Amino acid sequence: MNLQRRKFIKAVALSLGVIACAPGLAIASSRASKGLKNLFSNDFEIGTVVGPELLINPKKELLEIVKRDFGVLTTENIFKWENIHPTDGHWNWVYADEFVAFGKSHDFVLHGHPLLWHSQIPVGVFHERKDKPLNRNALLAKLESHVSTIADRYKGAITSWDVVNEAFEDDGSLVQNRWLQTVGPDYIHLAFRAARAADSRATLIYNDYNLWKPEKRDRVVQLIREFKAKQVPIDAIGIQGHIGLDYPDLSHLSAAISAFAREGVRVHLSELEVDVLPSPSRDGLPSYDLALDPYRENLPDSVSLAQAKRYEELFKVLLKHRDSIDRVTIWGVTDDQSWKNDFPIEGRTNHALLFDRDQRPKPAYHAIAALKS
Numbered sequence: 511m512n513l514q515r516r517k518f519i520k521a522v523a524l525s526l527g528v529i530a531c532a533p534g535l536a537i538a539s540s541r542a543s544k545g546l547k548n549l550f551s552n553d554f555e556i557g558t559v560v561g562p563e564l565l566i567n568p569k570k571e572l573l574e575i576v577k578r579d580f581g582v583l584t585t586e587n588i589f590k591w592e593n594i595h596p597t598d599g600h601w602n603w604v605y606a607d608e609f610v611a612f613g614k615s616h617d618f619v620l621h622g623h624p625l626l627w628h629s630q631i632p633v634g635v636f637h638e639r640k641d642k643p644l645n646r647n648a649l650l651a652k653l654e655s656h657v658s659t660i661a662d663r664y665k666g667a668i669t670s671w672d673v674v675n676e677a678f679e680d681d682g683s684l685v686q687n688r689w690l691q692t693v694g695p696d697y698i699h700l701a702f703r704a705a706r707a708a709d710s711r712a713t714l715i716y717n718d719y720n721l722w723k724p725e726k727r728d729r730v731v732q733l734i735r736e737f738k739a740k741q742v743p744i745d746a747i748g749i750q751g752h753i754g755l756d757y758p759d760l761s762h763l764s765a766a767i768s769a770f771a772r773e774g775v776r777v778h779l780s781e782l783e784v785d786v787l788p789s790p791s792r793d794g795l796p797s798y799d800l801a802l803d804p805y806r807e808n809l810p811d812s813v814s815l816a817q818a819k820r821y822e823e824l825f826k827v828l829l830k831h832r833d834s835i836d837r838v839t840i841w842g843v844t845d846d847q848s849w850k851n852d853f854p855i856e857g858r859t860n861h862a863l864l865f866d867r868d869q870r871p872k873p874a875y876h877a878i879a880a881l882k883s
C-alpha cells in the first residue's frame with residue numbers, strides 16, 4: 511500500500527471514529543488543524559462562499575472555521591442583479607458594502623460573483639415599460655452601466671470578478687437569453703470591456719459549469735481565442751465544479767484545466783462541492799420522493815468515506831495542475847448551507863460540503879488536509 515493511501519485511510523478512520531464517538535474531540539481536532547488555506551498556501555488559494563449569515567452577527571464557531579480554513583470569500587447571492595439592482599436606478603449596497611467591510615476587517619481576499627448573468631435578474635431589466643422590450647442600444651447601455659457601476663464602486667476591494675456567468679449550453683451553443691437576443695453574441699465581450707474600463711487591475715473571469723464536457727470546453731477555448739484576437743480582456747476561466755460521487759470522470763476535468771491553461775489564462779475552481787444524493791431520472795420534472803432522500807437522519811459511514819475519497823481524488827487532480835490554478839473555492843461551509851439541499855429537488859438533506867450540520871469537519875475535510883500533512 512502506498513504512503514498516500516495509508517495516509518488517507520488513517521485520516522478518515524481517525525475522523526470517523528472521533529466523530530462517531532466523541533463530537534467534542536472532533537471540534538478539538540478541527541481547532542488544532544493548521545487550516546486548509548495554510549496547508550495549500552504553496553499551491554493555490556482556498557476559498558468559500560458566504561451569505562448574510564456570516565456577515566451579520568455570525569456564530570462564533572462558523573467565523574472561526576472560515577477564518578482558519580479559507581483565505582478568499584465569494585458572496586453566494588449578494589451581487590446578483592435582483593439583489594443589488596432590484597429596479598432601475600435603485601441600488602441595494604447594504605450587503606455588498608458589508609461584505610467588503612467584513613473582508614477588510616478579517617483580512618480576506620474578496621471575489622465578486624457575478625457581474626452579468628441571465629438568471630436571478632428582474633424581467634423589468636429588459637423592458638422600457640410593460641410589453642415594450644428595450645432595443646439593443648438601450649439594453650447595451652444598461653448592461654455597461656450595471657457592470658461599470660459595481661466594478662468601479664469596489665475597485666481595489668474586490669480582487670477578482672466573475673464578469674459573465676454561464677453563457678453556454680453543454681453542447682457549446684450560446685444560451686438563448688435576453689442579452690443574446692437583444693444585444694447579440696458580443697454581449698459577453700462588451701461586459702468584459704466594461705469591467706476592465708471600470709477596474710484596470712481586477713482579475714476578470716468567465717465562469718461556467720460542466721466545463722469538463724468536451725463540446726463546452728472547446729467552445730470556451732474558442733471564446734478565449736476570440737477575446738485575444740479582438741483584444742478583449744480576460745484573465746481566467748472559472749470551472750464551477752458541482753460534482754457528484756460518480757460524475758464527472760476526473761480525467762475530463764484535468765483535460766479542461768490543461769486546455770484553458772494552454773490558452774494562456776489562469777484557472778479558478780470556483781464552486782466546488784460533492785453531492786452524495788441519488789440523481790432523479792431525467793424524464794419529467796423531478797419531484798420529492800423519500801427514496802431520493804435517503805440520508806435525512808445521518809450520512810452512513812460508507813457514503814461519508816466514499817465522499818472523502820472523491821474529494822481526495824479531486825484535490826489530487828488540482829494539485830497536479832497547481833501551476834495553472836489560482837483559487838479553489840468550496841461552495842459553502844457547512845452542509846446545511848448548501849444549495850444542493852434544494853436542487854434539483856427541493857427539501858432534501860444533502861451532505862455536500864466539508865463540515866457537517868454541527869460545524870464538525872467531515873472525513874472529506876481530513877482527507878484533503880492529509881494530502882498536505
Ligand code: G3I
Nearest residue numbers: 586587623624629630675676719750752781841848849853
Ligand atoms: O432569500 C429568499 C427567501 O426570502 C425565501 O424565503 C426563499 C424561499 O425559496 O428563497 C430565498 O432565496 C433563495 C436564494 O437562493 C437565497 O437562499 C432562492 O429561492 C434560491 O433560488 C437561491 O438559490 C441560489 C441559486 O444560485 C439561484 O440560482 C443559491 O443560493 C446559490 O448557491 C446558487 O448559486 C449558483 C451560482 O450563482 C452560479 N452557479 C450555479 C450555482 C448553483 O445554482
